[in-house]
Amino acid sequence: MHYETVIIGAGMSGLAAGIRLAYFGKRVCIVERHSAFGGLNSFYRLGGREFDVGLHAVTNFVGPEVRSAPLPRLLRQLRLSRDAFQLRPQRFSEIRFPGCRLRFSNDIGLLIGEVADRFPDQADGFRRLVAEIREYDDLQPDVTYRSAREVLGTYLSDPLLIEMLLCPLMYYGSAQEGDMDYTALATLFKAILCEGLARPRGGVRTLIRVLVKKYRECGGELRMKCGVQRLEVDGGGVSALVLSDGETITADAVLSSAGFTETMRLCSDAEAVLATGEAGRLSFVESISCLDTTPADLGLGAAVLFYNDAERFTYARPDGPVDVSSGVICCPNNFDDHEDLPEGLIRVTSLANPDYWDGLDEAAYRAAKQECYGRVLDRAARFVPEFRDHVVFKDIFTPRTIRHYTGHVNGAVYGAPAKVRSGRTRLKNLFICGTDQGFVGIIGAMLSGIAMANLHVLQGE
């Protein structure tokens, strides 16, 4: 079987790329090794309940009056209507550090006011920073690495404010420990703080259903439970794809959302090029609690609460199983129009050590999850009203779960620290899209698929 393009992975980026290519009449096939769509942004059923895997919130939310922003642009590119994703905005979110709280909403004015109030001597610098980031072209393909901490330091002098700003941006998109690339920071700053957060009514499945339906309508082919075993390399390109069911297919171009290192490892000449870059090291544990009440009824109004309880905020792989000193608390009920949620829900994300979780046998793994859940909630409870008496069901997922869904080495949620922004590889017809191309988050993933399909297939003709 021959295709013009084969896409590896039916996650957000693969589906978006597939829609673009199929819409313009390309013979395209998406191969997905799971039975479920979505990759990191998938969903699952447990205990009669439905849970989203990766989704806390969709970033980049803008009102219908805004046209030149990533979200409306991607909807236009996918020929989807403005309300296709049924996005419902957050009420507000907050960043909490010892002795200090900053709230933000989908109007940057709130955060500017809060900074002026808590950090009066930083107010001017923060306004200049916001203006600079708004003007910054973060989508340019070739950028050199600049330390976000250093750039922030040229606008702000209070280390507490710098850490408080880095906390949500790192948690929602940094593959790097301790610092991040300024361009990545600008993208996340705009996406989370200037634009804003929303939740699709019905959760992530709403987005997946829309994308899969559109892809099929455009004539795209999908092969589920069909992984790629090997990419045959010949003459500086991929000559064929050997699938997990033994079938061999060919393609003019291959677009892989499997991750850069992960894709390179599929190449038949992988032994020759084992030094293909460093895989990501950062992964998370997610502690999910279902409640017999809503967070708002308990007095918890924030949609997302980023907290740090230590003297210094550390965004790095912990030595122990989990780092409970900082984290993200997400309340899906605290977005508008959440009646699709049958119960209250509180999700807590914490940094975790993938090696620890990978090394456990089944019984120890189950016990470690329970222990971890208890420790995470003990610490998170310092920042939110006591909710543990209201928990009617809980689930915990770990780096192991994330690796299962994404195939990423180490269950690295945001992929490798070094991004391949051009999408090019050493093979002339093999391209990278998704997390390791450098656009993160659900919106970033879709934009990545679109941009790479446009650049390497549609315009490459």
Next chain:
Amino acid sequence: MTPQKVKDIVMNIISIVSPDAELSKVKGDVPLRDQLDMDSMDFLDIVMELRKRYKIEVPKEDYPRLATLDSCVSYLLSHFRVAGADAAVG
């Protein structure tokens, strides 16, 4: 193919590429990108839709000729004649 027909086709394509564009106010001699707040991705999609729907290939060096509605119509008029002739033959 009349200029009016070509104009309708172009307007239709713009409404597909950019559904919330206010087409009623489009002036013929002002660049579309300035009036309609279109970015380079939207603009490329006009070219792609022309290929998808009408099998018209617009080479990169001709993109400036699609800048305004009027220049689009005059540029595409000859292409539609050729495309029409092809259709009649084929």
